[in-house]
Amino acid sequence: MRIRKHPILSFPEKDSVPFYYNGKKLYGIEGDTIASALHANGVKKLSESINLKRPRGFYCAIGNCASCDMEVDGKTNVRTCITPLKAGMEVKTQRGKGRLHGN
């Protein structure tokens, strides 16, 4: 679902960036955030509500609302809408509230 033709902007071909979503290998491109790469792959559900386990996607896309929090490389509550995608990242749907990650 990437935009190919646009009257004002151009989106040139970029190197692909492999990553894992719940164990499955997917590809984003250079410059993607985790959330944009997932969305480009058709993944709209990013998190689950804590009590009722309702599906949640992103809402604000600028790091405000926490609706896109996921577990990334073992770290919970990562705001995927503003975290740049890196090759090999392990991205998972987070269960529950997550935990503090210390030094």
Next chain:
Amino acid sequence: MVTSECVIVGGGPAGLSAAKELLEAGARVTIIDRNERLGGQLIKQTHMFFGSEKQYASHRGIDILEYLVNDLAPYGDRLEIRTGTTVAAIYQDKVLGCLKDEKYFKIKAESVIIATGASEKALPFENNDLPGVYAAGAVQTLMNEYGIKPGQKVLMVGSGNIGLIVGYQLLQAGIEVKALVEAADRIGGYLVHASKLRRLGVPVLPKTSIKRAIGKDAVEAAEIWSLDENWQGIPGTEKKLDVDTICIAVGLSPLTELLQQTGVRVEYVRELGGNVPLLDEGYRTTVDKVYACGDVANIEEASSAMVEGRITGIHAARDLGHEVENAGFRIKALQHELYDLRGGPPGEKVRQGIKKREVLA
């Protein structure tokens, strides 16, 4: 500890404009922004601005961003830019606790300008938490910054300038806009934007709102209905729309959380977007050498944020003891620009809000 004469939190149109004035006056400036790139929401604004030449009218937001950043280039030796950095705390002695790449550090500032902008509001309706229900600005980010379509068929809720402009930008990206609904009896934004949508065949429906989203794991459809004079849905008028995306464009709230840590006085002014700081004519808050400008002070257009930023920058520079050439004259001219930007019916709400705030202060 790292020190700075003036720390500006937020590198959007207001913050960048304030920085330029301070640098020109000879101050040492630090700009902190949590995003990797400067520019705030200008990054995704592909439309041409209104206003006058002085605020780059008929230039696109994405280009204005470059002008603002380039304006700072000559002052590289006195300017420190810290992107990808989140200010997590401000203490009363103007020490800022910052987070960058998981590392925490502090900066001690003589003065602080808060230009943190705003966040988009949500709207209560059944299933409003389903994936596919997105803030309109979020969709703009996804499309114009990352080049990704949010979906194929969209319902836009809200006819302010964001709803109208993003509606048009969805069409530019090759996405179908099934309808734009507006709860009030008239268009909220500029009519010229609404006309563009209508000409392209998008139904723009006043006195109409969303009743519910339908879907299991994501939006599969939306139901809209007509509203009566008390803003209540009229049973029997429901219409189901075949959409996979619902954009919410129902206004913005100032991001004052950080600002409030400094202990400034904040009051609720509906017309300005919610809780906003009390300010004097120099954008000084009630705490010495803490300033606020742009959307965090009052929800408006980027054009006014730039002008406010410049006025704030001039005052902040003078308060730090720097001389600003022709300061009085220049401030007057900038105030005139604001006056013009807020003229006419579209500026009515902001004018009222600012008056209210003046009374409260």
